[in-house]
Amino acid sequence: MNPRLVILDVVARPLxxxxxxxxxxxxxxxxxxPGGGFIAGLVAVTASVLWALAHGPAAAEARLPFRxxxxxSAVGVALGVVSGxxxxxxxxxxxxxxxxxxxxxxxxxxxxxxxxxDVGVYLCVWGALAGYALSLLEADLTPADDERPEPRR
Amino acid sequence: MSVWLAASPVLVPLATALATALAYRHxxxxxxxxxxxxxxxxxxxxxxVATVQGGETLAVAFGSWPAxxxxxxxxxxxxxxxxxxxxxxxxxxxxxxESDADPGNRHPLLLPLVHGVLAGxxxxxxxxxxxxxxxxxxxxxxxxxxxxxxxxxRDQLDASFKYLTLNLLGTLLLLIxxxxxxxxxxxxxxxxxxxxxxxxxxxxxxLLLTVLGLAFLVKAGAFPLFAWLPASYHTLPGPILALFAxxxxxxxxxxxxxxxxxxxxxxxxxxxxxxxxxxxxxMLVGVLGAAYHWDIRRILAFHIISQIGYILLATALAxxxxxxxxxxxxxxxxxxxxxxxxxxAIVWRLTGxxxxxxxxxxxxxxxxxxxxxxxxxxxxxGIPPLSGFWAKYLVLFEAIGQGRIxxxxxxxxxxxxxxxxxxxxxLEAFWRPHPDAGWTLPRDARLAPAVAATVGLAxxxxxxxxxxxxxxxYARAAAATMGGAAP
Amino acid sequence: xxxxxxxxxxxxxxxxxxxxxxxxxFRVVLGVAMVGSAANLVxxxxxxxxxxxxxxxxxxxxxxxxxxxxxxxxxVLTAIVIGFALVCFALVLMLxxxxxxxxxxxxxxxxxxPVPTDPVKPPxxxxxxxxxxxxxxxxxxxx
Numbered sequence: 001m002n003p004r005l006v007i008l009d010v011v012a013r014p015l016x017x018x019x020x021x022x023x024x025x026x027x028x029x030x031x032x033x034p035g036g037g038f039i040a041g042l043v044a045v046t047a048s049v050l051w052a053l054a055h056g057p058a059a060a061e062a063r064l065p066f067r068x069x070x071x072x073s074a075v076g077v078a079l080g081v082v083s084g085x086x087x088x089x090x091x092x093x094x095x096x097x098x099x100x101x102x103x104x105x106x107x108x109x110x111x112x113x114x115x116x117x118d119v120g121v122y123l124c125v126w127g128a129l130a131g132y133a134l135s136l137l138e139a140d141l142t143p144a145d146d147e148r149p150e151p152r153r
Numbered sequence: 154m155s156v157w158l159a160a161s162p163v164l165v166p167l168a169t170a171l172a173t174a175l176a177y178r179h180x181x182x183x184x185x186x187x188x189x190x191x192x193x194x195x196x197x198x199x200x201x202v203a204t205v206q207g208g209e210t211l212a213v214a215f216g217s218w219p220a221x222x223x224x225x226x227x228x229x230x231x232x233x234x235x236x237x238x239x240x241x242x243x244x245x246x247x248x249x250x251e252s253d254a255d256p257g258n259r260h261p262l263l264l265p266l267v268h269g270v271l272a273g274x275x276x277x278x279x280x281x282x283x284x285x286x287x288x289x290x291x292x293x294x295x296x297x298x299x300x301x302x303x304x305x306x307r308d309q310l311d312a313s314f315k316y317l318t319l320n321l322l323g324t325l326l327l328l329i330x331x332x333x334x335x336x337x338x339x340x341x342x343x344x345x346x347x348x349x350x351x352x353x354x355x356x357x358x359x360l361l362l363t364v365l366g367l368a369f370l371v372k373a374g375a376f377p378l379f380a381w382l383p384a385s386y387h388t389l390p391g392p393i394l395a396l397f398a399x400x401x402x403x404x405x406x407x408x409x410x411x412x413x414x415x416x417x418x419x420x421x422x423x424x425x426x427x428x429x430x431x432x433x434x435x436m437l438v439g440v441l442g443a444a445y446h447w448d449i450r451r452i453l454a455f456h457i458i459s460q461i462g463y464i465l466l467a468t469a470l471a472x473x474x475x476x477x478x479x480x481x482x483x484x485x486x487x488x489x490x491x492x493x494x495x496x497x498a499i500v501w502r503l504t505g506x507x508x509x510x511x512x513x514x515x516x517x518x519x520x521x522x523x524x525x526x527x528x529x530x531x532x533x534x535g536i537p538p539l540s541g542f543w544a545k546y547l548v549l550f551e552a553i554g555q556g557r558i559x560x561x562x563x564x565x566x567x568x569x570x571x572x573x574x575x576x577x578x579x580l581e582a583f584w585r586p587h588p589d590a591g592w593t594l595p596r597d598a599r600l601a602p603a604v605a606a607t608v609g610l611a612x613x614x615x616x617x618x619x620x621x622x623x624x625x626x627y628a629r630a631a632a633a634t635m636g637g638a639a640p
Numbered sequence: 641x642x643x644x645x646x647x648x649x650x651x652x653x654x655x656x657x658x659x660x661x662x663x664x665x666f667r668v669v670l671g672v673a674m675v676g677s678a679a680n681l682v683x684x685x686x687x688x689x690x691x692x693x694x695x696x697x698x699x700x701x702x703x704x705x706x707x708x709x710x711x712x713x714x715x716v717l718t719a720i721v722i723g724f725a726l727v728c729f730a731l732v733l734m735l736x737x738x739x740x741x742x743x744x745x746x747x748x749x750x751x752x753x754p755v756p757t758d759p760v761k762p763p764x765x766x767x768x769x770x771x772x773x774x775x776x777x778x779x780x781x782x783x
Contacts, residue, residue, distance in 0.1 A: 038721065070174060070177060070262070071174070071175060071177075074171050074174035074175050074265075075175070077167075077171055078171045078175070081164070081167065081168065081171070084216075087217075088157070092217050093156050093160075093213050093214055093215055093216065093217050094156065094157070094160045094164070094213065094215055094216075095215045095216040096215075096216050096217040097216065128725065129728065132728040132729065132731075132732055133728075135732050136731065136732055136735065139732070139735045139736060139739065222711075284715055284718075287719075288718065288722070291722045291726070294726070295722075295725065295726065295729070298729060298733075302733055302736075307737075307740045307741055307751045308751035308752045309752075310733065310736055310737045310740055310741070310751075311737060311741065311749050311750075311751040311752045312752040313733060314665070314730075314733055314734065314737050314749070315752070317726070317729070317730055317733065318660070318668055318672060318730075321672050321676075321726055321730075322660065322672065322675065325672075325675050325676055325679045326679075328679040328680075328682075328683060328719055329678075329679045329682050329683075331683070331715075332679070332682040332683035332685075332686040332712075332715075333682065333686065335683075335686045335687070335711075335712070335715075336685070336686035336687075336688075383753075384752055384753055385752060387752075388752050445762055446762050447761070447762055448762075451762075
């Protein structure tokens with residue numbers, strides 16, 4: 001991006017956080033209502049793309065958790081696999097999900113292995129799609145004149 | 154415990170893929186993890202075969218959703234033997250990759266993607282759910298595409314685009330077929346489908362199986378849907394090419410066998426007739442394509458197609474004998490085909506090219522390599538006492554028994570033409586002197602892992618050839634419990 | 641309703657196949673994506689159209705009388721996600737290919753399978769093909 005867009009630059013900083021918070025809301029909401037890991041991951045990718053538009057793909061990649069889309073998505077898949085493992089303790093099949101509640105006095109905190117799985121999906125989608133989107137943006141940022149495709153006959 | 158064993162064909166390679174991906178900044182650690190993972194996979198696959206060879210099947214319903222509704226893995230003798238051969242190929246090719254015979258570009262993503270391909274292949278062999286089969290085909294496709302594209306050379310990008318387009322259309326056809334079958338029967342589980350299939354009108358079954366079968370034939374590389382295979386395979390680095398050549402098309406052939414020979418058995422006769430003619434055309438076209446080429450990899454890539462024809466022919470013969478012949482042929486062929494590609498990579502390292510017009514003189518320099526090449530090459534042709542002889546014997550005996558004289562004649566003719574191709578490679582690469590008089594063997598070649606892998610695979614070929622009874626008995630036992638067997 | 645969906649599938653597949661047969665790489669990717677959408681629609685219609693209520697069993701009831709079939713929805717969701725990932729990959733691949741090969745014409749892309757110059761002899765697939773081999777193996781230019 002040759003001319004730095006000042007407004008985009010300034011707005012991107014707070015907006016990055018806001019978009020990520022929104023993605024977390026969508027993620028947690030998915031427990032009982034429309035939402036969930038996949039959509040939340042897509043929302044998170046928009047934050048990365050926003051950062052890439054303002055500061056370049058390399059900076060956006062550095063801002064990802066673990067600083068690498070590959071590691072991020074691998075951690076996501078790993079979480080998904082791990083969420084299926086506690087079933088082993090109860091002699092159930094792999095990926096049998098467990099629910100429980102932790103009493104907090106005034107209310108109770110509902111926990112489940114499904115949430116772990118959903119977080120895994122979230123990280124995996126974020127990592128994989130940010131990887132695609134950033135490499136597309138990267139390819140788009142270096143258009144030298146002689147690299148244009150030749151006109152077809 | 155059996156639940157975990159049944160899920161291991163996917164869990165072990167997937168865990169290895171994750172571990173190698175997380176270690177992508179440390180090349181040595183990544184290679185160690187990859188080797189440890191493939192050894193563990195081989196170990197669990199051996200346990201799997203040992204468990205099911207008595208006739209029991211291992212099943213797991215993921216997430217405790219019971220069988221007709223949830224996704225089920227059900228591993229019988231057919232699936233277990235194919236999972237074992239998948240692990241064996243992974244082991245041989247990854248050990249080979251430790252040598253410097255055409256390892257290609259050691260990209261940090263290569264090993265995770267290769268284990269991803271193995272997970273996809275093994276998942277397709279293990280699953281008992283039609284939609285899940287589609288998912289494993291896609292896992293295989295995505296991981297294989299990654300392997301194609303990370304090389305980054307222009308011909309590799311070109312190859313991966315063609316591979317992507319044609320295979321993606323194949324999987325979409327599969328998806329449409331799966332949807333249509335679900336609409337017609339309300340089931341996706343193999344067991345439930347087998348029960349529901351009996352109540353379908355034959356015309357509808359024919360239509361459904363045609364859509365599904367066409368999708369699998371794209372994946373298997375059958376005539377006339379094989380264009381993606383010779384367009385792309387030869388751009389891969391040697392050991393990866395051997396892995397792909399050994400396994401990927403065979404998943405398509407396995408899916409045809411599973412659907413036609415097990416779930417929907419016995420299928421409408423017109424489908425088997427059509428499959429037989431497609432098989433004959435596949436054999437012939439593949440071998441003729443090979444005769445034209447001078448690049449070792451391209452010759453062998455066309456021979457994949459021709460050999461797929463034999464496997465499909467065995468499936469088209471149907472019944473217990475046909476299904477047993479299909480399994481035996483597939484197991485033999487995977488070992489032999491991968492070994493030929495691996496030896497081709499050694500030839501490349503020693504002579505500097507895959508093009509037969511530029512190489513020669515290996516019989517003088519490395520006579521043992523000539524013998525090593527002759528074992529899988531003659532086995533591919535079907536010369537006794539090698540494994541290919543028994544595989545072809547089983548297929549052709551059944552074909553003659555059913556009075557399929559034209560198919561038999563085509564198969565024998567293709568064997569002769571296969572011999573021509575193998576002799577061409579042998580004469581040009583080994584017997585003839587090197588075209589460059591000043592050529593010498595490279596001094597610094599690090600070939601010990603490559604030789605270990607190829608000698609191991611050749612030993613398996615020899616073992617099957619001299620002791621075929623055990624494997625034939627296993628294949629017959631596997632076929633006896635499939636749907637095509639007489640009750 | 642089912643007739644409308646059948647018609648839509650027909651039109652989408654037609655358009656998709658037409659685009660896929662184009663020489664323009666971008667149209668090929670678009671075409672494959674359209675065939676994918678048609679496949680998803682087939683899968684969706686496979687679960688019978690009719691009730692649209694979500695398949696959630698109300699508290700106190702044992703079974704569900706009138707609700708949409710949830711299984712095809714799960715299948716379609718899976719297929720959409722996989723298709724999405726593949727189309728993303730295809731786009732990145734296409735862009736790099738166009739950049740490297742400097743053409744977006746499918747007929748001009750002959751890097752993997754070079755055009756033969758001689759009607760009898762096949763072309764060399766080895767990029768560094770020379771009539772006589774050197775003594776040392778060709779080293780791949782690592783990138």
